[in-house]
Amino acid sequence: MLIKPSRDGSNPPLSSEITPREVYEERRKFIARIAAGAAVGSALWEMANREAFAQTPAGQKLAAKANPALSTTEPRTAFKDATNYNNFYEFGLDKGDPADNAHTLKTRPWTVSIEGEIKKPMRLDIDSLTKLAPLEERVYRLRCVEGWSMVIPWVGYSLSNLIRQVEPNGNARYVEFTTLADSKQMPGLRSGVLDWPYVEGLRLDEAMHPLTLLTVGMYGQVLPNQNGAPVRVVVPWKYGFKSAKSIVRIRFMRDQPKTAWNVSAPSEYGFYSNVNPRVDHPRWSQASERRIGEDGFFKKKRETLMFNGYPEVASLYAGMDLKKYF
Numbered sequence: 001m002l003i004k005p006s007r008d009g010s011n012p013p014l015s016s017e018i019t020p021r022e023v024y025e026e027r028r029k030f031i032a033r034i035a036a037g038a039a040v041g042s043a044l045w046e047m048a049n050r051e052a053f054a055q056t057p058a059g060q061k062l063a064a065k066a067n068p069a070l071s072t073t074e075p076r077t078a079f080k081d082a083t084n085y086n087n088f089y090e091f092g093l094d095k096g097d098p099a100d101n102a103h104t105l106k107t108r109p110w111t112v113s114i115e116g117e118i119k120k121p122m123r124l125d126i127d128s129l130t131k132l133a134p135l136e137e138r139v140y141r142l143r144c145v146e147g148w149s150m151v152i153p154w155v156g157y158s159l160s161n162l163i164r165q166v167e168p169n170g171n172a173r174y175v176e177f178t179t180l181a182d183s184k185q186m187p188g189l190r191s192g193v194l195d196w197p198y199v200e201g202l203r204l205d206e207a208m209h210p211l212t213l214l215t216v217g218m219y220g221q222v223l224p225n226q227n228g229a230p231v232r233v234v235v236p237w238k239y240g241f242k243s244a245k246s247i248v249r250i251r252f253m254r255d256q257p258k259t260a261w262n263v264s265a266p267s268e269y270g271f272y273s274n275v276n277p278r279v280d281h282p283r284w285s286q287a288s289e290r291r292i293g294e295d296g297f298f299k300k301k302r303e304t305l306m307f308n309g310y311p312e313v314a315s316l317y318a319g320m321d322l323k324k325y326f
């Protein structure tokens with residue numbers, strides 16, 4: 001027990017309470033030995049952890065062949081911006097939350113189940129999925145429904161490669177993407193902002209379009225967790241929320257899937273959600289956008305382009321009233 005002498009000296013320590021020099025010197029050596037032991041222990045702990053992290057190769061280089069035919073030549077958004085200004089509500093609502101919180105996402109082992117109206121249902125682990133087709137680098141614009149955009153070099157392959165492997169049957173008209181919802185890894189699930197899991201969907205012909213990218217990396221490396229590791233889709237002509245992150249199931253369906261944003265606010269987020277400067281969001285204009293990294297008081301906003309500047313997809317919607325099917 002430690003007895004503190006009072007400040008005025010009225011309660012001086014007894015001589016028997018004063019530790020003899022040789023004893024406290026020995027005690028100091030002992031404490032130093034324990035501290036050294038603890039350092040070894042923590043080094044071992046760190047090594048073990050590094051091993052655990054080694055199974056999660058976020059940041060590892062990912063070889064991919066550039067595909068200039070499907071890439072924009074606009075200046076790329078800085079990696080720092082693309083990885084620190086994110087929407088991934090499973091990790092929080094603020095733009096910096098995913099970068100701060102997504103380290104808890106365990107991306108290995110990871111299996112994607114492919115099911116529904118197909119002849120060959122399968123469960124693919126993330127490494128087999130990554131190797132299913134040659135990886136390409138495609139620099140796409142990504143336009144968020146909130147009115148900002150980025151230009152990102154994604155790594156992946158056309159989702160059509162996977163779709164052809166699983167052979168959709170005659171009933172398959174839509175593809176649904178269900179993403180991970182695990183409250184142990186995803187603190188944002190506590191918020192009731194969406195009806196979890198985050199679900200998105202495409203019509204089968206949209207999913208088959210060569211631009212629709214099954215994405216496993218960006219900037220020449222494995223996807224950072226906050227950008228949807230280990231696998232997401234990127235659909236560049238649609239508002240960013242259609243590009244579902246951290247996918248665990250791809251299901252082929254006869255009927256249009258119920259998608260998370262459409263269920264939560266059907267008048268604001270249609271199933272199609274093609275980037276369309278002529279159809280405003282009920283609460284704001286969609287005519288222009290702010291390019292992340294180009295901020296500044298005098299910087300003019302960019303004009304938003306129809307289909308986000310991918311006119312080659314227009315034929316998918318021939319004859320459709322895009323005000324009705326927004």
Ligand code: MTE
Nearest residue numbers: 086087088089144179198240241243244245
């Ligand atoms: N996927 C999941 N699972 N959860 C999300 O909250 N947000 C979407 C989309 N995919 C989201 C998601 C939205 S609104 C956008 S704009 C893009 O991811 C953002 O992708 P990025 O952070 O990689 O730029």
